[in-house]
Amino acid sequence: MDMEAFGFMRNLALAVGPENISWLKPTLLGQVDQDAALLPYWLGAWAIQLAPTGFPSDTAAHLPFIALLGLTLAATWYAVYGLARTPAAQPVSFAFGGEAKPADYARAIADGGLLALIACLGLARLSHEATPALAQLAFSALLFFSLANLARRRIPALLCAAIGMVGLTLSGAPALAMFLGAGGAMVLALDSQKPHSVQVRRVDVAWILIFCLATAAITSKLDLWQWRVDLPHLFEIKSMARLLLWFTWPAWPLALWTLWRWRYQLKNLSANPHLSLPLWFLSVAIVSTWLSGVSDRALLLALPALATLAAFALPTLKRSMSAFIDWFTLLFFSVGALVIWTVWISMQTGFPAQPAINVARLAPGFVAQFSWVAFIIAAMATLGWASLVKWRAGRHRSALWKSMVLPASGASLCWLLIMTLWLPLLDFGRSYAPLVHQVRSMMGDTECVQYHGLTKAQGAAFEFHGNIKLYPAVSQFEKSRSESKQCAWLIVDTQALASLSQEVNVSLWTRHATVRRPSDNNEDIVLFRAVSSINSTQP
Secondary structure, eight states: OOHHHHHHHHHHHHTOSSSOOBTTBOEETTEEOTTOOOHHHHHHHHHHHHSOTTSOHHHHHHHHHHHHHHHHHHHHHHHHHHHHTSGGGSOOOOTTOOOOOHHHHHHHHHHHHHHHHHHOHHHHHHTTSOSHHHHHHHHHHHHHHHHHTTTTSHHHHHHHHHHHHHHHHHTTOHHHHHHHHHHHHHHHHTOTTOSSOHHHHHHHHHHHHHHHHHHHHHHHHTTOOOOOOOGGGGGOHHHHHHHHHHHTTTHHHHHHHHHHHTTTGGGGGGGOHHHHHHHHHHHHHHHHHHHTTSOHHHHGGGHHHHHHHHHTTGGGOOHHHHHHHHHHHHHHHHHHHHHHHHHHHHHHHOOSHHHHHHHHHHSTTOOOOOOHHHHHHHHHHHHHHHHHHHHHHSOOOOOTTHHHHHHHHHHHHHHHHHHHTSHHHHHHHHOSHHHHHHHHHHHTTOOEEEEESOOHHHHHHHHHHSOOEEEEOOBGGGTTOTTSOOOSEEEEEGGGGGGHHHHBOGGGEEEEEEEEOTTOTTOEEEEEEEHHHHHHHOO
16 A cells, blocks of 8 residues: 555554644644645544554555445446436437337446446556545546436435535545536536426536535635646656556547547537546546646546446447457456466466566565465456356357456456465565564664654654654754754665755764665665664663
8 A cells, every 4th residue: 555645544543743633734754745635544544543453554544445446436337327328328229129228228338337447457556555546536436427417316416526526625636626527517518418407407507516616615724725737747748648558558449439439429519428528527637647747646537437438439349349359358468367377486486487586686585475365366366267258259148348348357357366466575565564674673672763854655664564653853953952852763765865964963873774675776774873872882
């Protein structure tokens, strides 16, 4: 999980730190969160507080975000279903009848949209993290659902719109909440095929605009406005294109196919909300990604709308195109699963030798461990994939969503294999635990440690994995003040060594050791020991 986000949650839950923790201004190492996200940290902190005694706090903090991921999937399905029920999205009726019923057709399209979302590589990469980005995804999907179903389920949709906009605001995206809400309201206001009256439509739009004003008021009251435009990245067109290509795969080719096959309807978007509404959400998310420094977490919000557009391509796919998608997906994810298994077998047995050598070079000090539970889950998932491929290759009743079964299942398979077979390796490579344990073993049983130049993620890792309490290093301007907190140890990030002598009273410390993070050659921690503690241990 993201250690910085977990640090904020843990601080709120345990009220740790040198100062009183404010739930409206969460702090970590004395610094306020730059993303101004409150609700995700509240959810994680509440989960930690409500967890039974002895339950791991990092696991408890994950539970609300698992629910948010479920909310994302459910909201996307019902959003696609609502848009597929609109008159413009329904297929042309046959002259002598026999076409699918509107509800059955909409369910098939919604199934395809959900599978397209699950298949996206970006969702597989970030959906397991407990971060504000996942909360923003869930509440934006809820807002998308409410606008898509406003004509069919007016009161529940308005309630969900209010929750979605407030949730987005408290998750660090107030500007996105207002852009998505106000723009979505305008899309609905221009819809000329809505089944209810113009007066009701105006009332609905008025309510959405009122929610926007309430969002602005809450943001101003809590001081959540943040300027996140990163101008130097505006010209990184190649980076943006590369991110779009892999992060939204395989939904983006189908979305482009939808726009091509429905190109004549694009001339009159006001009469086609099943195209205009997801296009608006997609455009806002892409622009936000570009302005925020080509951030993959910002692009995460584009996936529900992109999956919706991809779903409407399914009725127009020819058999040859569907077969191409199946074969490409089969080869891509089968090779991916084979690579994962090969590397795992190499780590366990040493054969073939090269993958194990590569792992030892990239993660020095890692010792592979065998888990029967992980092996059985991975084996069952692989057998399930083989059965699914056999089913897809057989002759069965045609279904619109069949072309998305293999992409969604293949992405889920590879994600599951990585989260079982490769999980110890990923924990070793991404976690700060090995670094903290090395430093902790040198300091002994002390619980008081000073720091200088640590990132918020590093600070949270030392407090959680090392079970220590961090205090800011004594400044050179405080060297004569007896009330300044003085610990026996000082930890400094190598990036901050240049400013150490300018901001810290270095005469109080002597360099003890330099510890490198095993999986990152560019991240070292320098450990200093207090001169007074050395003198006190000498005979």
